[in-house]
């Protein structure tokens with residue numbers, strides 16, 4: 498059992514909106530379970546929690562903020578090495594950079610090396626759980642989940658399905674791809690903290706037979722996740738309309754094949770209509786809002802007001818390598834920028850909103866956990882949840898120190914933190930499944 502004294506930020510795990518708790522002088526107590534995973538025993542005011550364990554040594558992190566580890570709802574680990582590759586929009590970007598690069602993951606040694614770097618980089622930025630695309634090569638999933646297991650991380654990944662409109666080297670074969678998926682589910686799903694996601698790349702890259710097979714697997718394995726992309730870019734939406742002229746919308750293609758259900762997470766969702774949003778809300782499927790990617794590729798601006806009005810479950814994602822950063826603060830401030838915009842990207846207007854800082858933070862922690870059906874497990878730090886957490890330093894840079902010191906309210910303090918912080922503010926990252934709750938530190942371990 499261990500205890501940390503610091504300012505504490507945590508969320509109610511079950512609420513469908515941000516229910517923030519903050520304690521300026523707090524105590525967090527965690528202990529390992531029989532499975533070796535550390536869980537929160539208590540969280541609250543120092544004076545209230547301390548008397549329950551008066552003998553327990555306390556690690557003093559006063560002046561710092563302990564918060565839940567961040568959850569990235571959509572990221573491609575094989576694209577780590579192509580962040581910042583410019584192109585004329587999504588489709589040229591896929592063709593020119595992504596597919597040639599992903600073809601290299603046929604080599605398991607390459608996959609293993611990139612997986613190790615990717616996970617260390619995510620953890621260094623305070624991201625302790627992510628829903629992750631591998632490539633179409635099954636060994637790329639093995640590499641990532643093996644490395645995640647070695648680090649004790651709660652991680653979800655899947656082999657990409659793409660049996661058409663894909664070049665040699667990444668295109669898979671329909672029947673083989675479904676057998677490979679089933680074998681990977683058996684090998685990895687529910688093993689320790691790991692999970693599997695059935696991963697059709699996007700509707701244009703999958704034959705009817707492949708989507709049908711994916712839907713059948715999803716029905717047989719209701720606890721396995723589904724991840725894909727929907728309505729990211731106007732050219733992509735137009736292409737889907739020509740490929741599937743009889744479906745009502747892009748999202749309706751996935752629904753027809755049984756791929757709309759709880760634990761299904763679709764990246765982007767910029768070009769949806771009200772009927773699509775109602776189907777998302779009714780089915781329990783979620784949207785992974787990916788603002789730095791949408792800004793980088795010029796895809797458009799997510800309509801928060803419409804999504805919220807329809808009751809769509811959503812959370813935040815980096816979408817590296819379309820996205821520009823692993824830094825969760827960069828994603829949160831981009832989400833604010835995208836929310837403010839009064840246009841969508843195809844000429845349609847939307848209502849600009851100012852997302853509150855606790856909302857942005859929630860979308861990247863407890864809200865994202867809820868989108869994954871992992872509420873109460875990660876993302877909240879409520880008692881009983883797994884003890885993945887970050888220790889943040891408001892003094893990390895001169896400007897961050899100066900600005901946060903002048904904040905007149907908690908909301909102002911959080912907003913300044915979101916706008917000014919990067920990985921230098923992430924002093925420690927504790928991973929609940931790591932041996933002895935080992936932590937990685939960005940600075941000399943003090």
Ligand SMILES: [Zn+2]
Pocket residue numbers: 571572573726764816819
């Ligand atoms: Zn993506």
